[in-house]
Amino acid sequence: MINATEQQQHIEVQAPSERRNGSGFVGSDAPRWDDYSRCIRCGLCLNQCPTYRELGFEMDSPRGRIYQMAQVDEGRLPIGESFVRHIDLCLDCRACETACPSGVEYGKLVEAARAQIEQHYRRPFGERMLRYLAFHHLISKPGSLKVAGALLRFYQSSGLEEMVNRSGLLNSMPRLCELQQLTPAIESPSFFPQIGKVFPARGSRRFRVALHAGCIANLAFARLNETTVRVLQENGCEVTIAAGQICCGALPVHAGLRGLARDLARRNIEAFDAQPFDAILTNAAGCGSTLKEYGYLLKDDAVWAGKAASFSAKMRDVTEFLCEVGLTAQPPALPAMVTYQDSCHLAHGQKVRQQPRKLLNAIPGLRFVEMPLSDLCCGSAGIYNITETEVSMQLLRSKMEAANSTGASIIATANPGCILQLRAGAKLYGTGQRVMHVIELLDPARPSL
Amino acid sequence: MRARRGQSQLHKVESGDDLDSRRVSELKNIIGSQAVLHAPEDLMLYEYDGSVDRALPDAVVFPSTTEEVVSTVCWAREKNFAILARGAGTGLSGGSVPVNGGVVIGFSRMKKIVEIDLANQRAVVQPGVVNLDLSLAVAKSGYYYVPDPSSQKACTIGGNVAENSGGPHTLAYGVTTNHVLGLEVVLPDGEVIHTGGKPLDCPGYDLTGLIVGSEGTLGIVTQAIVKLTRLPEAVQTILAIFNSVDDAADTVAEITARAITPAALEMMDQLALQAVEAATHAGYPCDAAAVLLIEVEGLREAIEVQTEEIRDACKHHAAREVRVAQSEVERQLLWAGRKNAFGAMGRIAKSFYVQDGVIPRTRISETLRFIGQVGEKYDLRIANVFHAGDGNLHPLILFDIRDHEQYRRVLQAGAEILAYCVSIGGSITGEHGVGMEKSDLMPLLFTENDLTIMGKLKSVFNRDGRLNPSKIFPTSKGCGEIQVGKQWAART
Known part of the structure; x- marks a missing residue:
């Protein structure tokens, strides 16, 4: 332990103007003074931050994380285990952006901090390999994704999974047991064969739209994607599942892999550039948030910046779009009590809050009830529930307490990741609620629930 | 930013004795290893609050019970460390900045509402309860906790007690001290005392009144009995817009002179309005010299009359426009603008x-x-x-x-x-x-x-x-x- 006087000397820093040399951030994609200095440490974000609420440490609050970035930039704190731990623990849910009166764009800061970690910090071998496989092969190569999906489907449907469960093999490996709970069920057939197809509008065509179908969603949410297409068709949209589309890059952006994310962005822009669509849609709030930020992601790319900006300008969440253009196909009645969980990247990331609620309220017979703290993260956060399972489960437990208090039998949300998490939550801590995408509730072909 | 002024004699009495590993493990034995921070990279997160001041603590601990607070305090006394309580660190005067180092007691794990007694209009809370969370917990029953500092969605009751916090609505209802009935306090030698109590009036010296606002220099509050107040039947929020600061200021005095006591009477000048409007888009006029945000509440009939009186007083002082919020959403937005003003x-x-x-x-x-x-x-x-x-x-x-x-x-x-x-x-x-x-x-x-x-x-x-x-x-x-x-x- 160094004593306080030494500590003071140790932390004495140069004025920012002189300190560029001492900064722990090197290269592009770093948190910049102009951005992080907007934080004036009022602390209004603290109680809105899921990790601060659960853990109670300043290091795991938005204000604290920004302060740590500032200390790295001043050369007072290394990009070491501690910094990485606290930046890793952030859900990137951006609830702090909603709370921040000063307009700090925290999402951009934490993503830049992660880009720096990616460039300057060596993670343990196993973690490195896993990240490499997940980001560079699984999500960014449809071929690998299909193979992985087939293997997982075999495991889940051949009886192997059931056998493993019964054998108690996983009892000695609680971590694997948890992961299995959160692993999505692979649906058959997948949505991959639909990519490249055009689905005509039912009745007269009001709009020509394109759908970004996601990456893992093609395997785990094939039925949701089909429902999304059907609901759009019924509401007068011709839907193109643009060929050549690929993972949106949200997971790489959140993990700090901005180079990979830019490659994916360029491929998507190219895929959707071929035709003049009225809008490009997604049913995944997490993807939508990143797709809407392609303009920012590629702002320094002379060739792509303009195209990226116009791509982002066309991007809409499917609930946002349907609310904007109005429903022409009446959804079937639903005599049930429904509550809504705001997906973070829809509410905080895209500021889309009222639209899904309005759509739900348009369903005959539906009784809508708000849950307390509906815009607090459920703990899904991309792959956070897999990488930080403990905190994620704490958040899920609180979320389900809020959902249970409403007495609703259906929890609606607008993001596949949230759906998986909340389904696990309904089983573990809930009252057996059904968890559904808003779009599924709007489906004219919805079987009675 | 301001320095630790003059190292005190405290905390360094036994020479060379800082928070070495032996002491760290002692502390961890007392309160649990997950409840002690001592690494420099963690401590630097507790050198600030909402003010411009800075100073590093030697350790930060997170007790879960009054007993753990007592143990920590006794340990610090034995080892001659300074002690300081911290809520959410939103304070604006450096109250939770450890000027002389020492042990910071963080209350983020003592955030339970222990008891809500609506029939007697009071609640018992731990110091880490967030101010607004208390009001939200009783809102459905028609009650709230009155003191509403602008940082109420983050700041804690413990911090409010220490600073005797006010807020826009304390104009009509008084500040924190008017809403605290009793306290459980740990003194620096480890004794636990109870001041006041659930009855509305307690004989003897008003120790509660003494502790509230003592800025953590008399004791560490580990529990508070606070008053709950009925939500008013009706609320009206008025935005009066002026082309001259003097006119706005004179209106304030005029409102009081007419024997109207609004629940809140706030003023913002042009520079403030520009920041606030950029932050909240509440419809504040950026070209006005000043605005008054006035709230009246009470019985429906009474506030109609008061609103008219206020409108008249504003017009009398050349208000350019007097707007009454037409919906709860509009009202909340106006207040969000005001309450986020510092951050903006x-x-x-x-x-x-x-x-x-x-x-x-x-x-x-x-x-x-x-x-x-x-x-x-x-x-x-x-x-x-x-x-x-x-x-x-x-x-x-x-x-x-x-x-x-x-x-x-x-x-x-x-x-x-x-x-x-x-x-x-x-x-x-x-x-x-x-x-x-x-x-x-x-x-x-x-x-x-x-x-x-x-x-x-x-x-x-x-x-x-x-x-x-x-x-x-x-x-x-x-x-x-x-x-x-x-x-x-x-x-x-």
Whole structure:
């Protein structure tokens, strides 16, 4: 332990103007003074931050994380285990952006901090390999994704999974047991064969739209994607599942892999550039948030910046779009009590809050009830529930307490990741609620629930 | 940013004895390894609060029970460390900045609402409960906890008790001390005392009143019994817009003179409006010289009459427009603008230094003129957002933290404004506390005798000054002397 006087000397820093040399951030994609200095440490974000609420440490609050970035930039704190731990623990849910009166764009800061970690910090071998496989092969190569999906489907449907469960093999490996709970069920057939197809509008065509179908969603949410297409068709949209589309890059952006994310962005822009669509849609709030930020992601790319900006300008969440253009196909009645969980990247990331609620309220017979703290993260956060399972489960437990208090039998949300998490939550801590995408509730072909 | 002024004799008595690994493990044995922070990279997150001051603690602990607080306090006494309580760290006067190092007791794990007793209109809470969370917990039943500091969605009841926090609605209902019935307090020698109690009136000395607002220098509050108040039947929020600051200021005095007591009477000037509107888009006019945000509440019929009276008073002083919020959404948005105002300064400046002077409400316009002159004199932009009804000013002096010379001017300007407030019969602080920020200005307000008796009182509770040292009372000779600490001056 160094004593306080030494500590003071140790932390004495140069004025920012002189300190560029001492900064722990090197290269592009770093948190910049102009951005992080907007934080004036009022602390209004603290109680809105899921990790601060659960853990109670300043290091795991938005204000604290920004302060740590500032200390790295001043050369007072290394990009070491501690910094990485606290930046890793952030859900990137951006609830702090909603709370921040000063307009700090925290999402951009934490993503830049992660880009720096990616460039300057060596993670343990196993973690490195896993990240490499997940980001560079699984999500960014449809071929690998299909193979992985087939293997997982075999495991889940051949009886192997059931056998493993019964054998108690996983009892000695609680971590694997948890992961299995959160692993999505692979649906058959997948949505991959639909990519490249055009689905005509039912009745007269009001709009020509394109759908970004996601990456893992093609395997785990094939039925949701089909429902999304059907609901759009019924509401007068011709839907193109643009060929050549690929993972949106949200997971790489959140993990700090901005180079990979830019490659994916360029491929998507190219895929959707071929035709003049009225809008490009997604049913995944997490993807939508990143797709809407392609303009920012590629702002320094002379060739792509303009195209990226116009791509982002066309991007809409499917609930946002349907609310904007109005429903022409009446959804079937639903005599049930429904509550809504705001997906973070829809509410905080895209500021889309009222639209899904309005759509739900348009369903005959539906009784809508708000849950307390509906815009607090459920703990899904991309792959956070897999990488930080403990905190994620704490958040899920609180979320389900809020959902249970409403007495609703259906929890609606607008993001596949949230759906998986909340389904696990309904089983573990809930009252057996059904968890559904808003779009599924709007489906004219919805079987009675 | 301001330095630790004068290392105290505390915490370094046994030479070479810092928080070494042996002591760290002792602390961990007392309170659990997951509840102690001691690594430098963690401690630096507890060197700040919402103010401009900075100083590093030696350790931070997170007790879950009063017993753990007692154990920690006894340990610190034995090892001669300073002790300081911390809520959410939103304070604006450096109250939770550990000037002399020592052990910070963080209350983020003591955030339970222990009891809600609606029939008797009171609740028992742990100090880490967030102010707004208490109101939300009882809102459905038609109650709320009145004191509403602007940071209420983050700040804690424990911090509010320490600072005797106010807020816009304390104009009609009083500040924190008027809403606290009793406290459980751990004294620095480890004794636990209970002040006040559930009955509305307790005999004997008003120790609760003494502890509330003592800025953590008399004891550590581990539980509070607070009053709950019925939500009013009806609320009306009025935005009055003026082309002249003087007109707005005169309206404040006129409203009181007409015997109307609004629940809240707030004022914002043009610079503040620009930041607030950028942050909240509540519809505040950026071209107005000033606005008043006025709220009346009570029985439906009564507020109709009051609203008309207020409208008339505003028009009498040349209000350009008087708007009444037409919906709850509009009302909430107007308040969001006001309550986020300090944070919104980040949109127009890199840093701000907020003062908390109090003046008679009849002298607002001349004081604002004086503040304007101070701004010109020191070449600084100053925004004003404040509780006009209480005469509780909040001049926000804007600056860039990187400019050392400018910061020195900021401190001078702040001190000059406060001296002016005192000179016209006001005070140096209304609700933010004296902290480490204004301690040297106390002699402006109090005679040596006044300060001596306060010092004696402090020593009854806090014999050796271990608890939150170097706060409230002057530490250096010569009042109003401003020093910028070297080691912090260049830092954010």
